[in-house]
Amino acid sequence: MNTLKRNILLIPGLAWIFIFLILPCILIISLSFFERGIYGGIDYNFNFENYSRVVEFTYLKILLNSSKIAFLSGFFAVLFGYPAAYFIYKAPAKYQIALLFLVMLPFWSNYLIRTYAWMVLLNNQGLINTILINLNIIKEPLNILYTEFSVIIGLIYNYLPFVILSIYSSVSKLDQNLIEASKDLGGSSIKTFFLVTLPLTLPGVAAGFIFVFVLSIGNFITPDLLGGGKFLMIGNLIYDQFLSARDWPFGASLSFVLISIMLFLLFLQSIFVRKIS
Amino acid sequence: MLRISNISKSFGVVKALNNINLEIDNGEFFSLLGPSGCGKTTLLRIISGFELPDNGEIILNEQNITNTKPYNRPTNLLFQSYALFPHLNVMQNISYGLQREKISKIEIDKRVNAIMEKTSLNGLQDRKPIELSGGQMQRVALARCLVKEPKILLLDEPLSALDKSLKEKMKIELKKIQKDFKTTFIMVTHDQDEALVLADKIAVMDNGEIIQVDTPKILYSSPKNYFVANFIGKMNFIEFNASNNETNTANKKLLNSGIIKDKNSKNILGIRPEDIYLTINETLNFEFEAEIIHVAYHGQEVELIAKSDLGFGEISIKADKSFHNVEKNSKISCFCNINSFKIY
Amino acid sequence: MKFNKLYLLLLFCFLYMPIVVLISLSFNKSGLPTAWGGFSFEWYVKLFQNEKIFKALTNTLIVATVSTLIASTIGTLLAIGIELKKVRNNIIEGTVFIPMIIPDIVMAISLLSFFTLIQFTLGLHSIIISHVVFNIAFVCAVVRTRFNHFDHSIIEASYDLGGKNIVTFIKITLPIIFPGVLAGSLLAFTLSVDEFIIAFFTAGAGSSSTTLPMLIYSMIRFGVTPEINALSTFIILFSFIILFTSLRLNKESVIS
Numbered sequence: 001m002n003t004l005k006r007n008i009l010l011i012p013g014l015a016w017i018f019i020f021l022i023l024p025c026i027l028i029i030s031l032s033f034f035e036r037g038i039y040g041g042i043d044y045n046f047n048f049e050n051y052s053r054v055v056e057f058t059y060l061k062i063l064l065n066s067s068k069i070a071f072l073s074g075f076f077a078v079l080f081g082y083p084a085a086y087f088i089y090k091a092p093a094k095y096q097i098a099l100l101f102l103v104m105l106p107f108w109s110n111y112l113i114r115t116y117a118w119m120v121l122l123n124n125q126g127l128i129n130t131i132l133i134n135l136n137i138i139k140e141p142l143n144i145l146y147t148e149f150s151v152i153i154g155l156i157y158n159y160l161p162f163v164i165l166s167i168y169s170s171v172s173k174l175d176q177n178l179i180e181a182s183k184d185l186g187g188s189s190i191k192t193f194f195l196v197t198l199p200l201t202l203p204g205v206a207a208g209f210i211f212v213f214v215l216s217i218g219n220f221i222t223p224d225l226l227g228g229g230k231f232l233m234i235g236n237l238i239y240d241q242f243l244s245a246r247d248w249p250f251g252a253s254l255s256f257v258l259i260s261i262m263l264f265l266l267f268l269q270s271i272f273v274r275k276i277s
Numbered sequence: 278m279l280r281i282s283n284i285s286k287s288f289g290v291v292k293a294l295n296n297i298n299l300e301i302d303n304g305e306f307f308s309l310l311g312p313s314g315c316g317k318t319t320l321l322r323i324i325s326g327f328e329l330p331d332n333g334e335i336i337l338n339e340q341n342i343t344n345t346k347p348y349n350r351p352t353n354l355l356f357q358s359y360a361l362f363p364h365l366n367v368m369q370n371i372s373y374g375l376q377r378e379k380i381s382k383i384e385i386d387k388r389v390n391a392i393m394e395k396t397s398l399n400g401l402q403d404r405k406p407i408e409l410s411g412g413q414m415q416r417v418a419l420a421r422c423l424v425k426e427p428k429i430l431l432l433d434e435p436l437s438a439l440d441k442s443l444k445e446k447m448k449i450e451l452k453k454i455q456k457d458f459k460t461t462f463i464m465v466t467h468d469q470d471e472a473l474v475l476a477d478k479i480a481v482m483d484n485g486e487i488i489q490v491d492t493p494k495i496l497y498s499s500p501k502n503y504f505v506a507n508f509i510g511k512m513n514f515i516e517f518n519a520s521n522n523e524t525n526t527a528n529k530k531l532l533n534s535g536i537i538k539d540k541n542s543k544n545i546l547g548i549r550p551e552d553i554y555l556t557i558n559e560t561l562n563f564e565f566e567a568e569i570i571h572v573a574y575h576g577q578e579v580e581l582i583a584k585s586d587l588g589f590g591e592i593s594i595k596a597d598k599s600f601h602n603v604e605k606n607s608k609i610s611c612f613c614n615i616n617s618f619k620i621y
Numbered sequence: 622m623k624f625n626k627l628y629l630l631l632l633f634c635f636l637y638m639p640i641v642v643l644i645s646l647s648f649n650k651s652g653l654p655t656a657w658g659g660f661s662f663e664w665y666v667k668l669f670q671n672e673k674i675f676k677a678l679t680n681t682l683i684v685a686t687v688s689t690l691i692a693s694t695i696g697t698l699l700a701i702g703i704e705l706k707k708v709r710n711n712i713i714e715g716t717v718f719i720p721m722i723i724p725d726i727v728m729a730i731s732l733l734s735f736f737t738l739i740q741f742t743l744g745l746h747s748i749i750i751s752h753v754v755f756n757i758a759f760v761c762a763v764v765r766t767r768f769n770h771f772d773h774s775i776i777e778a779s780y781d782l783g784g785k786n787i788v789t790f791i792k793i794t795l796p797i798i799f800p801g802v803l804a805g806s807l808l809a810f811t812l813s814v815d816e817f818i819i820a821f822f823t824a825g826a827g828s829s830s831t832t833l834p835m836l837i838y839s840m841i842r843f844g845v846t847p848e849i850n851a852l853s854t855f856i857i858l859f860s861f862i863i864l865f866t867s868l869r870l871n872k873e874s875v876i877s
Contacts, residue, residue: 005786006702006705006706007702008702009698009699009701009702009705010698010699010702010703010713012695012698012699013695013696013698013699013702013717013757013761014699014713014716014717016695016753016754016757017716017717017719017720017754017757017758018716020732020735020750020751020753020754021719021720021723021728021731021732021754022716022719023735024728024731024732024734024735025723025727025731027731027734027735027738028727028730028731028734031734080632083628084628084629084632087625087628087629088629090625091625091629099629101868102633102636103632103636105861105864106636106637106639106640108811108860108861108863108864109640109853109856109857109860109861110814110815110834110837110853110856110857110860111815111817112815112817112834112837112838112841113643113837113853113856113857114639114640116643116837116841116849116853117639117640117642117643117853118639119841120639120642120643120646121638121639121642125653127642157635157636157639160635160636161636214722215724217724218724218725218726218727219724220724220725220726220818221817221818221838224842225841225842229842235724235726238726238727238730239726242730242733242822248730248734251730252730252734255726255727255730255731258724258727259723259724259727262722262724266722
């Protein structure tokens with residue numbers, strides 16, 4: 001097939017993405033340089049006002065808090081996900097696929113429902129508090145729901161399967177000869193793990209971490225439901241600018257900041273991967 | 278007759294083929310032989326129509342097919358991976374090509390059955406490619422091409438995917454099928470053994486150029502240059518560099534014997550292991566000494582690795598098995614005819 | 622080894638506990654997460670009497686089906702177009718990657734602003750258009766993997782045996798990549814059924830184009846009704862069935 005015919009195949013898909021995603025994004029970026037009209041509309045008055053508002057203390061705090069929550073979610077997802085991936089890899093070969101399947105299965109149910117399930121579990125009268133009180137470990141119910149902690153649990157829960165999968169694919173690609181060579185050369189199992197296995201599986205770890213970070217920092221549902229609708233994260237702030245505060249230009253500038261952070265991280269990751277391979 | 282004239286092809290800055298000229302007779306089993314990256318596969322793909330040459334022409338039976346699409350060419354290609362259609366069974370794979378022509382169903386069935394008979398594929402018609410062995414897959418691929426009765430069948434490393442014993446069997450089978458069908462076969466290979474056994478004529482390629490085109494026999498007995506000599510069969514090389522050392526006894530010996538005629542030249546001498554004898558007879562008119570370094574046991578025969586007094590480097594000598602316990606470092610006398618030396 | 626097993630056991634407890642709790646609560650007569658009031662199908666009966674849910678379900682299925690059909694066609698063509706290119710084009714690769722990574726909330730507000738600017742009436746059709754955007758990207762990714770995992774000389778073999786472009790595409794390329802197209806479509810369908818925030822922003826005012834996730838969100842957000850446990854159980858079962866089907870299809874395609 002010649003080049004022209006090949007390119008015809010690309011047109012519908014690229015056009016759709018361009019018209020219904022790239023153009024709207026460009027629109028949002030340009031909106032971010034205007035200001036909110038008195039009745040909630042847009043005043044086409046070019047300025048950088050919105051961006052100086054982004055770095056105001058109230059909003060900067062939310063931005064940093066979002067980063068913190070996203071970072072902690074990524075960190076703990078990797079911390080708990082790595083042993084899981086490693087142990088699945090160490091399991092007998094015939095069980096590995098089944099175990100991975102079981103890891104991925106919950107992910108296929110609806111995101112809202114999975115998050116709702118944690119609301120039920122972490123509630124003041126929820127299962128976890130009830131058990132703890134009945135076991136006489138605590139007297140008063142713990143306030144877990146609607147805190148940063150519950151948001152982080154929700155994020156880890158939702159993205160852990162991906163982290164495990166990403167690390168597993170890295171671990172399973174590892175050349176077994178390298179590990180045997182290390183043991184043969186006198187490295188203990190623990191030394192071999194830290195000197196050979198871990199460094200060689202870092203790309204999978206990085207991919208998993210970035211994945212969780214990127215999906216968490218822009219998340220809306222989890223902070224909204226498990227965080228009790230407070231402005232915990234930037235996603236909720238953007239939501240509010242569009243639906244309650246009716247300050248679209250400011251919401252637009254927040255979106256632009258969010259996308260920039262994500263692109264920067266993905267860029268870092270691609271450099272990291274290229275360096276390692 | 279297939280005439281390839283002035284074919285050149287570049288990929289970016291890499292020159293894959295440089296002014297190739299070849300003539301291949303109808304019914305010939307022709308082989309393109311060369312190391313990987315020599316351009317042989319590119320040439321094959323140009324003949325089959327998957328690549329267009331930058332310049333030059335491909336003429337088949339007086340007809341210019343240089344720009345003819347692969348699906349309109351009277352050539353068929355046997356892919357290295359066989360490229361069987363995984364979702365079609367053997368029968369459907371073989372009839373696929375005929376269904377693309379305007380041929381009645383009865384005629385298709387007749388031809389497909391005939392070809393399956395000839396390639397001993399009977400009974401396998403309902404199998405999917407994944408249920409076939411390597412040899413069977415190759416026969417299906419072959420049948421799929423031959424049923425179209427191509428003017429030329431192109432074979433891309435046809436034996437490389439088979440294990441050693443099957444390879445030997447398929448070699449014989451390929452040759453037999455080619456004789457039966459009287460189709461022109463053009464086979465690309467990097468394995469000189471395959472080319473020597475199968476081909477009527479071999480073109481040795483290197484760096485996008487054709488170095489020598491000859492029958493296997495001539496190619497083996499008179500390789501045109503150092504590259505061909507080195508590539509085809511085993512050959513010992515001895516460097517003669519007069520300017521280096523006038524008084525070198527080894528050099529003197531070669532000069533005195535008349536093997537080297539010009540004492541100022543800089544040459545490489547080549548001699549096949551089997552042309553070096555360890556017992557004298559009247560045809561042998563040159564003698565040299567060698568010190569055994571290693572004895573390699575090959576079963577039927579023994580290969581002696583030795584250092585000769587003719588110059589640097591090790592040489593290989595063929596010997597019968599009575600030599601297999603000859604001592605290391607022992608000296609032996611070697612005899613040969615001065616005409617066995619090739620000079621490059 | 623014991624530690625390994627214990628760790629994996631705890632992991633699966635963590636992963637499945639919420640789901641198990643939801644499912645068991647759906648049979649709880651009292652409807653409360655705290656007290657077990659006996660086994661009952663009461664909430665399932667209530668669920669089936671709730672017309673709002675059926676309306677939302679219908680809307681969701683319309684959105685998911687139509688957007689999947691459009692996206693699997695366009696996404697497959699896109700995947701083939703990209704893979705047939707001999708040199709990688711970073712602009713195209715990047716464009717196709719964006720819908721997968723852009724935060725839902727950003728995509729949602731961008732589309733809302735865009736539709737508002739061009740004065741496009743919002744409704745099910747605008748949700749469909751929006752869902753097609755990310756579905757194209759996912760279908761394309763799945764089909765590309767499939768396309769990369771077979772020997773491309775098979776396509777050349779078809780040309781060589783006389784199959785022209787269209788014949789080769791219909792008889793050879795499409796059947797070979799079809800399991801990938803199907804798997805991609807199922808993924809797209811699931812994503813579309815699950816998607817909340819973009820639908821929420823592009824559905825427009827009024828409840829006529831409320832989708833199931835939108836309804837679930839409002840049920841969760843504004844007073845928990847016990848019916849939601851029953852609904853969740855249904856959705857979980859439904860998702861798992863789709864997943865099993867898609868795995869089955871992929872497995873069969875590997876064997877044949």
